[in-house]
Amino acid sequence: MLSTFVIVFLSPNRIHNGFIERMRAIVPVAGVGSRLRPHTYTVPKVLINVAGKPIIGHIMDRLIEHGVDEATIVIGYLGEKIREYILQNYRIKVDFVEQEERLGLGHAIFLSRHTISRDPILIILGDTIFDADLKKMMSSNHSVLGVHKVEDARRFGVAETTDGFIARLVEKPENPKSNLAVVGLYYIKQPQLLIDCLKELIKTNVRTKGEFQLTDALQMMIDRGDKMKTFDIQGWYDCGKPETLLETNRILLANIAPPSAPKGVLLQTPVFVSPEAVVKNSVIGPNATIAAGAEVENAIIRNSIISEGARVSDALLEDSIVGSNAIVKGSYKRINIGDSSELEFY
Numbered sequence: 001m002l003s004t005f006v007i008v009f010l011s012p013n014r015i016h017n018g019f020i021e022r023m024r025a026i027v028p029v030a031g032v033g034s035r036l037r038p039h040t041y042t043v044p045k046v047l048i049n050v051a052g053k054p055i056i057g058h059i060m061d062r063l064i065e066h067g068v069d070e071a072t073i074v075i076g077y078l079g080e081k082i083r084e085y086i087l088q089n090y091r092i093k094v095d096f097v098e099q100e101e102r103l104g105l106g107h108a109i110f111l112s113r114h115t116i117s118r119d120p121i122l123i124i125l126g127d128t129i130f131d132a133d134l135k136k137m138m139s140s141n142h143s144v145l146g147v148h149k150v151e152d153a154r155r156f157g158v159a160e161t162t163d164g165f166i167a168r169l170v171e172k173p174e175n176p177k178s179n180l181a182v183v184g185l186y187y188i189k190q191p192q193l194l195i196d197c198l199k200e201l202i203k204t205n206v207r208t209k210g211e212f213q214l215t216d217a218l219q220m221m222i223d224r225g226d227k228m229k230t231f232d233i234q235g236w237y238d239c240g241k242p243e244t245l246l247e248t249n250r251i252l253l254a255n256i257a258p259p260s261a262p263k264g265v266l267l268q269t270p271v272f273v274s275p276e277a278v279v280k281n282s283v284i285g286p287n288a289t290i291a292a293g294a295e296v297e298n299a300i301i302r303n304s305i306i307s308e309g310a311r312v313s314d315a316l317l318e319d320s321i322v323g324s325n326a327i328v329k330g331s332y333k334r335i336n337i338g339d340s341s342e343l344e345f346y
């Protein structure tokens, strides 16, 4: 007798008012990452390896872990490489949207509008690796913006609060009235209202610092009566500049199980050495990442990132970032060299 088995895959979506609610994240990653040149000449910022995987890999893993089951990735500069990485490594439903003109974050979100339903969305900026209880953030009855207290809020969107709700949002104010910086993690309860506000900004050509800002659209939502709260994000790791990238590498490595050392190699934890890297006669770590395909010989490497396929020999490197396929020989310096470069010091 033939039996029929029905296999039901339960995805981690929520039931709300009797309807299944899916959780979609919008991840804008179209920027050129100019502060991370020369690396970003050939590799988009979010594909730079930190603690063993690209920045976007850390973001996607955290999103999926917190129940996100669909994503829209807004690509632009070197976007094909990002698309390839995501499609090779992730199985959730992903839509790619192209932002050809760099008209701002608000514009990037507006371009994703056909992928957004009435269900709440999470927006996460591509240079933000976070450690936060997203489930708690997303259980709110209101929209919620991730914030972090900073000393100098002038280079951020800034939230001013009254009675527990956000009263005003200002993009990069010269004289901030609060020290709550918006960190790039936004839970939007009424995404259709956000899209209406973005549409209005673009139609009336309202720009701040030359761009259509998400911050301005969120302020317009508040003006139209939407209630928004803040959520303190303690673990917020910036990857925007070489120093912060190395700092983030250091913090994330602390959570990684130490690999076993190949013969003739001394590993000082925290450290990541890809099983697909070849390391001989070297001291690696602390705080070093050796990516897949890298070859390291007769070297001492600490507080550094050696990217995919790079070759380092007879070198002592500290506080350094070596791009993919770059070659470093005989160097006893602090360096920051891009992909496919070749350096020899004798």
Ligand code: G1P
Pocket (backbone or CB within 6 Å): 105, 125, 155, 156, 157, 158, 171, 172, 181, 182, 183, 184, 213, 214, 215
């Ligand atoms: C963007 C947002 C800003 C936010 C920041 C967080 O600015 O516009 O409100 O505070 O991200 O990193 P950007 O850094 O892209 O200029």
